[in-house]
Amino acid sequence: VHLVQSGAEVKKPGASLKVSCKASGYNFIAYYLHWVRQAPGQGLEWMGWINPNSGGTDYAQKFQGRVSMTRDTSTDTAYMELNSLTSDDTAIYHCARTNGGSTYGWFDSWGQGTLVTVSS
Amino acid sequence: SYELTQPPSVSVSPGQTATITCSGDKLGEKYVYWYQQKPGHLPVLVIYQGDNRPSGIPERFSGSNSGNTATLTISGTQTLDEAEYYCQAWDTSTVVFGGGTELSVL
Numbered sequence: 001v002h003l004v005q006s007g008a009e010v011k012k013p014g015a016s017l018k019v020s021c022k023a024s025g026y027n028f029i030a031y032y033l034h035w036v037r038q039a040p041g042q043g044l045e046w047m048g049w050i051n052p053n054s055g056g057t058d059y060a061q062k063f064q065g066r067v068s069m070t071r072d073t074s075t076d077t078a079y080m081e082l083n084s085l086t087s088d089d090t091a092i093y094h095c096a097r098t099n100g101g102s103t104y105g106w107f108d109s110w111g112q113g114t115l116v117t118v119s120s
Numbered sequence: 121s122y123e124l125t126q127p128p129s130v131s132v133s134p135g136q137t138a139t140i141t142c143s144g145d146k147l148g149e150k151y152v153y154w155y156q157q158k159p160g161h162l163p164v165l166v167i168y169q170g171d172n173r174p175s176g177i178p179e180r181f182s183g184s185n186s187g188n189t190a191t192l193t194i195s196g197t198q199t200l201d202e203a204e205y206y207c208q209a210w211d212t213s214t215v216v217f218g219g220g221t222e223l224s225v226l
Contacts, residue, residue: 044220103212106153107165
């Protein structure tokens, strides 16, 4: 199982961000993909998940209205878009697969992380 | 929204038992997962669904969950166990992480 993310980004406040996560080594549509971020020196923060099979999503309340998770089953790639960036969005963003469904399961594989810096 | 609370830090001497707690409303009714994260590394699952260890995780790691508190226990703690530990649970269809506990072995 491999999850390979797009490279580091520097964004200005107010801009939008789109990070990709290309999956390989398993059946892409069979496992939920999540996005988890970690600000410098801080803990893990869950942002939401996408069901690659249906395209259904669920987002953490904190990010609703500002985040969008999509996928492309032709390339086994998931995307996370975050709008209206502020300096508080400076973090490493990870995609991660869960071994379960929409109400249970654990993270069994992680992308390498994408460092996003928001600075004027 | 659902919250999981962990102590910010726990210290233990080598060879002793480390106990890390994770508290949440009726947490005992949920599955709890524990991750170990060392600086500059990705999180690694150490306990899943109660007291199950993934392959490759030493037997000294164990878990329990009852009432409002889940506990990660590391018996015979080694210096290589120094890391940040996170609990995780599901609240209906959303994932919740605890704030993390820094385990110092000294």
